[in-house]
Amino acid sequence: MIQPEDRQEPFQPGEHFPAGAPFPQRADTLTLLQDYGIPAAEEIQLIDSTHSAEDIRLNYIIGKKWVLRFCNAPGMTEKRLQDLSRLIDRYRAAGILCPRFLTDSMGVYLHSWNRLTTHLSEYIDLPLASGETPDDPERLMDEVRAAEARFAGQYRNTDLSETMGMYSLFDLSPFDLAGGIDEKQDNFNRLMALLREEHEDALADSLERRHSEVREKLKACYRDLPRCVFQGDENFSNILVDDNGHFAGFIDFNLAGTEVIVNQLANLAGFDYDEKNPEPEGAGKRLEHGIAYFREHMGRMLRVYDASGEELRALGLYAWIVMVAQWPVFCYFRACIRGKLKSEILEMLSLIAELPEERLLPEERRDGSFRSFHRTKKNKDGTNMTNTVQNYRNMVEQPWGRMFYELIYRQLNLPDDRRLKILDFGAGFCLTADYYAKYHAVTAVEPNAEMAALRVKENDYTLVPQGAEYLAGLEDGTFDVVICHNVLEYVENADSVLRQLVRVLKPGGILSVVKHNLPGKVMFSAVLADDPKAALELLDPDHTQDSPFGTRNMYSNESLISRLGDGMKLVETYGIRAFFGLSSNNEIKYTEEWYNAMLELETRAAAMDEYRKIAFFHHLIFQKKS
Numbered sequence: 171m172i173q174p175e176d177r178q179e180p181f182q183p184g185e186h187f188p189a190g191a192p193f194p195q196r197a198d199t200l201t202l203l204q205d206y207g208i209p210a211a212e213e214i215q216l217i218d219s220t221h222s223a224e225d226i227r228l229n230y231i232i233g234k235k236w237v238l239r240f241c242n243a244p245g246m247t248e249k250r251l252q253d254l255s256r257l258i259d260r261y262r263a264a265g266i267l268c269p270r271f272l273t274d275s276m277g278v279y280l281h282s283w284n285r286l287t288t289h290l291s292e293y294i295d296l297p298l299a300s301g302e303t304p305d306d307p308e309r310l311m312d313e314v315r316a317a318e319a320r321f322a323g324q325y326r327n328t329d330l331s332e333t334m335g336m337y338s339l340f341d342l343s344p345f346d347l348a349g350g351i352d353e354k355q356d357n358f359n360r361l362m363a364l365l366r367e368e369h370e371d372a373l374a375d376s377l378e379r380r381h382s383e384v385r386e387k388l389k390a391c392y393r394d395l396p397r398c399v400f401q402g403d404e405n406f407s408n409i410l411v412d413d414n415g416h417f418a419g420f421i422d423f424n425l426a427g428t429e430v431i432v433n434q435l436a437n438l439a440g441f442d443y444d445e446k447n448p449e450p451e452g453a454g455k456r457l458e459h460g461i462a463y464f465r466e467h468m469g470r471m472l473r474v475y476d477a478s479g480e481e482l483r484a485l486g487l488y489a490w491i492v493m494v495a496q497w498p499v500f501c502y503f504r505a506c507i508r509g510k511l512k513s514e515i516l517e518m519l520s521l522i523a524e525l526p527e528e529r530l531l532p533e534e535r536r537d538g539s540f541r542s543f544h545r546t547k548k549n550k551d552g553t554n555m556t557n558t559v560q561n562y563r564n565m566v567e568q569p570w571g572r573m574f575y576e577l578i579y580r581q582l583n584l585p586d587d588r589r590l591k592i593l594d595f596g597a598g599f600c601l602t603a604d605y606y607a608k609y610h611a612v613t614a615v616e617p618n619a620e621m622a623a624l625r626v627k628e629n630d631y632t633l634v635p636q637g638a639e640y641l642a643g644l645e646d647g648t649f650d651v652v653i654c655h656n657v658l659e660y661v662e663n664a665d666s667v668l669r670q671l672v673r674v675l676k677p678g679g680i681l682s683v684v685k686h687n688l689p690g691k692v693m694f695s696a697v698l699a700d701d702p703k704a705a706l707e708l709l710d711p712d713h714t715q716d717s718p719f720g721t722r723n724m725y726s727n728e729s730l731i732s733r734l735g736d737g738m739k740l741v742e743t744y745g746i747r748a749f750f751g752l753s754s755n756n757e758i759k760y761t762e763e764w765y766n767a768m769l770e771l772e773t774r775a776a777a778m779d780e781y782r783k784i785a786f787f788h789h790l791i792f793q794k795k796s
Contacts, residue, residue, distance in 0.1 A: 264325075
């Protein structure tokens with residue numbers, strides 16, 4: 171419930187707030203705000219997201235700057251808020267927006283009011299998914315799943331909390347302590363009681379045997395599995411979305427805690443037994459729908475999170491628990507058993523009782539590796555190249571990636587009133603190729619099959635899955651424009667590649683080269699990364715730069731001009747991202763007003779020598795002489 175303030179009327183609790191319980195009013199919030207050093211508040215808005223008397227959640231938005239939060243979540247202590255504050259910092263470092271917690275003048279987070287704990291956080295001025303009615307809820311949830319899987323890979327076994335998360339089995343979350351069993355066990359017990367009420371004792375016995383067997387297998391291995399601390403309540407009332415309806419971050423951390431990573435992912439994937447279809451369709455068909463749904467979403471997360479063989483074996487067990495005892499699943503079973511789908515659901519449960527857990531794994535992971543991503547090239551740190559590619563793909567969709575491409579398009583300024591032949595050499599995810607393919611005939615050359623598999627393809631262009639060898643077979647003067655962005659640093663025989671690129675360019679044609687700029691990288695390391703040691707190493711002429719895609723062989727603008735020779739005329743040199751990368755405030759980069767102003771600033775400064783010198787990238791545009 172959202173209730174704006176009316177100073178003549180008291181705030182009213184929502185429908186789930188317990189009747190008769192003390193309810194904070196304006197005077198109460200102002201008194202607490204003073205403790206945090208906020209002397210006054212002109213505008214206060216209440217959002218009551220209380221679930222029950224045991225789960226009170228009151229959020230007072232103070233002038234769209236802060237949120238004063240009241241709750242009765244068990245275990246909410248000062249140490250707990252310190253742990254959550256560090257977790258929020260990790261999420262923000264991963265590009266996931268979350269409101270920071272604020273302390274009072276004594277450095278204390280937690281205060282109390284009438285048996286409720288209260289704390290103050292930042293306000294993030296983005297809508298909640300629950301209030302926006304997402305155009306594509308599954309697409310939004312897939313973005314959340316991918317972000318959480320990526321986060322797990324980054325922060326595996328990092329700063330684990332003593333508080334367990336809401337999905338935890340065996341080790342109880344604060345909400346489970348009173349009952350003495352984890353939520354999944356409680357849900358399963360409820361399902362068994364329901365079956366016995368329906369005189370389905372044989373089915374209940376069969377499911378109980380299988381359930382015990384699965385739990386015993388998990389008990390033998392779960393303590394050794396990688397873990398991570400997660401936000402833990404990924405429903406739309408806690409999910410922030412940007413102006414385009416895409417996932418931006420989380421707000422509520424009441425249920426955050428440590429989880430076995432593959433258990434977290436199994437719960438995020440979930441099961442959908444074709445629940446939109448209220449008519450009988452057959453137990454086998456409905457079960458296969460649920461398994462296919464889980465496999466699809468689990469498979470996508472496993473392309474981001476690199477699970478070990480031990481984790482995959484445990485994943486099937488966790489998935490079996492989820493398929494019978496996740497709260498939404500139990501609610502669906504209960505409704506069906508009391509309705510016209512009773513016989514079909516009972517038959518499906520009998521099939522589940524006999525289902526081997528291996529069947530729940532995505533097909534491509536049953537042998538421990540993705541068949542569609544069968545290349546297992548390793549990075550220098552030993553991680554799979556697949557993870558590197560996926561992380562890079564996610565990065566280019568962030569504001570910093572978006573600005574990189576928008577500046578290139580503005581600087582290159584190709585006409586759209588005549589159809590050009592364009593070669594994009596080293597096209598990567600084909601963002602540039604796809605952009606120009608709207609008006610031009612584009613050939614995208616990309617030898618990395620993993621990158622090509624994640625390419626953008628909204629417009630028609632030709633993808634060539636080769637490298638420099640493709641150029642040798644082309645005729646002289648084939649293309650009007652040749653694009654080579656962040657490629658020459660990584661290729662062998664760069665001089666030979668340059669000669670070929672010039673050869674296939676028509677007289678009068680344009681060559682666009684984007685490259686890293688050493689002064690810009692030094693600025694980035696010293697200012698944004700706060701790492702002067704790394705900046706000093708960059709200044710060492712003998713320093714070798716490693717990157718996730720191999721050794722980066724930096725070269726100067728002057729070297730490039732010299733290597734191209736007299737046949738190419740330098741038309742312009744632009745800087746790309748002179749200022750953008752020096753700000754550590756990633757949150758503001760997601761706001762359109764700030765982004766658009768920064769884009770105009772970067773555009774104007776790109777050709778100014780004093781700012782071009784410190785840009786992170788340089789964009790050199792050449793024309794082939796006739």
